[in-house]
Amino acid sequence: MTPSLQARLGYASLTGPRPRNEDFCGAVTPEGAELEAKGILAVVADGVGGHANGREASEYTVRGLLSDYYATPDTWAVNKSLDTVLAALNRWLLSLASRTRESAGMATTLSAVVLRGRRFYLAHVGDSRIYRLRGGRLEQLTTDHVWEHPELNNVLSRAVGLDAHLSVDYADGDLEAGDIFALMSDGVWGQLGERRIGDILKAEKAPQDAAARLAMSAEDGGSQDNCTALVLHVDSLPPDRLRDNITRLRQLPLPPRLHPGQQLDGLSVEAVLHESIATLLYRVCDAQGRLRVLKTLRPEHDDAEAAAALAHEEWLARRVNDAWFPQVIPHPERSHLYYLMSWHEGATLKARLDTDHRFGSGETVELGERILKGLAALHRLSIVHRDIKPDNLHLDQEGRLRILDLGVAASDGERDGQKFEEINNPGTPSYMAPELFGPRPAAADEQTDLYAVGVTLYQLLTRKYPYGEIEPFQTPRFGDPVPPTRFRPDIPDWLEAVLLKAVAREPKARFETAEEFLLALERGARRPLSVPRKSPLLQRDPQLGLKLLAVTSLVLNIFLLFLLLAR
Structure with a gap:
C-alpha cells in the first residue's frame, strides 16, 4: 500500500x-x-x-x-x-x-x-x-x-x-x-x-x-x-508525487496508433481528430453510446517527461470545472496512457476561417467577450493558457464557445519542485507577445494571454497578424502594429483602438486583466479608448539616438578634416 x-x-x-x-x-x-x-x-x-x-x-x-x-x-x-x-x-x-x-x-x-x-x-x-x-x-x-x-x-x-x-x-x-x-x-x-x-x-x-x-x-x-x-x-x-505519478503512468502502455472501428478499454474509435508532434486526439464512443475525446501520446513519443506532462495537463483540466472548457471524464477501465474529455459537435474558429467565413465586427466583439470570460475564469485559478489562438477556440452547434487544449498551460501550484519538458512549444509564435522573444524572454503570464486574444480578434477580422506572421525559430522585430482598418475599413474606430491596445508592443500599454479588456469591448462606442496610432520614433527604435549621434559625429569629423586640408 x-x-x-x-x-x-x-x-x-x-x-x-x-x-x-x-x-x-x-x-x-x-x-x-x-x-x-x-x-x-x-x-x-x-x-x-x-x-x-x-x-x-x-x-x-x-x-x-x-x-x-x-x-x-x-x-x-x-x-x-x-x-x-x-x-x-x-x-x-x-x-x-x-x-x-x-x-x-x-x-x-x-x-x-x-x-x-x-x-x-x-x-x-x-x-x-x-x-x-x-x-x-x-x-x-x-x-x-x-x-x-x-x-x-x-x-x-x-x-x-x-x-x-x-x-x-x-x-x-x-x-x-x-x-x-x-x-x-x-x-x-x-x-x-x-x-x-x-x-x-x-x-x-x-x-x-x-x-x-x-x-x-x-x-x-x-x-x-x-x-x-x-x-x-x-x-x-x-512518495514524491510527480515521480510516483510517472512510475504509475509508465506502467501503463501507450496505446498503438488507433484507427476507426478499433476498440480500447471499452471505447470504440470513430475518428482521428488531431495529430501534433507529440499527441493524438481521437473521437471515441463509450459503452453507453456517448461521444468522448481521447487524448494520448504518439507511440514514438513514449518517455517519462512526456507522460508527466500529459498527467499534469489532465490534473489542470480536472480542476477547471467551468462551462468555458471541455470537462475531463473519469474512466475507471483505463489501462493505457490517455485521458478522456467531453465531446462537443461544432468547429474551431480556425476551421471557420479556413471555410472563408467572414467575421463581422459585431460577431467578433461577441466572440471576444466570450473568450475573455472563459480566460478570466482560468486566470482566477492562477492558470495561464499560453496558447490562445483560433485553433484552440471552439464553437459548438448551439453557439457556446469553449477554450481547448491545456497542453502547455502553467499554474502557480507546485509540481513537486520538478520542471517538465513541454510536450509542445509553449505557444504559437504569431500569437506570442514581443517580450516572450529574445535572448532573455519573459515568462508567459495573464497579460500575454490577453495579447494572444487581441491577435486572435485581429485575425478574425482581417485574416492578418498585427506584426505579420512569425515563423518558428524566427527572431522577430516589432515596430508599430498595422492598424486593422488598413485591411478592413469597415471596422469601427473604437474597436480598432481596443485591438491596438490589446496588441501593443509594450506590456504597460496593454490591458492588465481580462476584466479590463472585457469592459472595453462591452462599453464599445459609448466610451471609446484613446490609443495613439503611432508611437514616438525614439520609442519605435531605441537605438535611433545613438545612430543620429554617430552620423552627426561622422559629418563633423569630415567637416573638420575638410577644414584642415583646405589650409
Whole structure:
C-alpha cells in the first residue's frame, strides 16, 4: 500500500491568571484527494491583550482561515491561498472594529503551518511562534513582530486587524518523517524558553501529552498570560508525487496508433481528430453510446517527461470545472496512457476561417467577450493558457464557445519542485507577445494571454497578424502594429483602438486583466479608448539616438578634416 502523509496532533489552551482566554487554536486533517491537494492546516492565534474582543478576533480569524483555505482553488500555490484568505480576514476585522467603540482595536497574532505532500508552509504575523524539532535540535522558524519599548513589554508591530495593509511572513521547506512542529502563544514560549520547550518535546511521545505539558508548565511556572500550545508529529510522508505519478503512468502502455472501428478499454474509435508532434486526439464512443475525446501520446513519443506532462495537463483540466472548457471524464477501465474529455459537435474558429467565413465586427466583439470570460475564469485559478489562438477556440452547434487544449498551460501550484519538458512549444509564435522573444524572454503570464486574444480578434477580422506572421525559430522585430482598418475599413474606430491596445508592443500599454479588456469591448462606442496610432520614433527604435549621434559625429569629423586640408 502506498504510504501517505500522516500526522498526529494535540493541543491545550489554558486561561492562566487572565480573566478570559483570548487565545484560540485549531486544525484540519482532511483525507484523500483534499489531503493531497490542500494538506493539513494547524493555526494558533492570540487576541491582542488590553483590547476589547481579543478573543473574538483570534477565534474568528482561526475559524475563517480553517474554512476558507480549503475553499480556494487547488491550482493556487499554498502561499497564495493563505495570503488571499488572510487579507480578506484582515479587512473583515478592520470593518468590524470600525462599527462600535467596544470593538475598536480588535486584532490578533497568527501562526499557521500547512503540511502538504513532502513540504511544509508557514504563515506568521505577530509574536506567537512556530518551532520545529528535527533530529533532536529545536529551531525557531518564525520571527517576532514587535517594537522594543523601555517601559512596556514588547509592543506588536504587526497583527491581523492592526493595519489596512497586512504584511505576513511566509516560508516553506522540505518535510522529514519524525519532524515535530510546535505552535504556541507568547504565554508559553515567554515563560519556558527554548531549552525547556525542547526538553518537553523530546520527552513526550504523544503530541497531546506534549501540548498539555507545555501549557501547564508555563502556567505553573508563573506565566501572566493565556497559555496555548499545538503540537504536530509527522509520522510518514507520501512518495514524491510527480515521480510516483510517472512510475504509475509508465506502467501503463501507450496505446498503438488507433484507427476507426478499433476498440480500447471499452471505447470504440470513430475518428482521428488531431495529430501534433507529440499527441493524438481521437473521437471515441463509450459503452453507453456517448461521444468522448481521447487524448494520448504518439507511440514514438513514449518517455517519462512526456507522460508527466500529459498527467499534469489532465490534473489542470480536472480542476477547471467551468462551462468555458471541455470537462475531463473519469474512466475507471483505463489501462493505457490517455485521458478522456467531453465531446462537443461544432468547429474551431480556425476551421471557420479556413471555410472563408467572414467575421463581422459585431460577431467578433461577441466572440471576444466570450473568450475573455472563459480566460478570466482560468486566470482566477492562477492558470495561464499560453496558447490562445483560433485553433484552440471552439464553437459548438448551439453557439457556446469553449477554450481547448491545456497542453502547455502553467499554474502557480507546485509540481513537486520538478520542471517538465513541454510536450509542445509553449505557444504559437504569431500569437506570442514581443517580450516572450529574445535572448532573455519573459515568462508567459495573464497579460500575454490577453495579447494572444487581441491577435486572435485581429485575425478574425482581417485574416492578418498585427506584426505579420512569425515563423518558428524566427527572431522577430516589432515596430508599430498595422492598424486593422488598413485591411478592413469597415471596422469601427473604437474597436480598432481596443485591438491596438490589446496588441501593443509594450506590456504597460496593454490591458492588465481580462476584466479590463472585457469592459472595453462591452462599453464599445459609448466610451471609446484613446490609443495613439503611432508611437514616438525614439520609442519605435531605441537605438535611433545613438545612430543620429554617430552620423552627426561622422559629418563633423569630415567637416573638420575638410577644414584642415583646405589650409
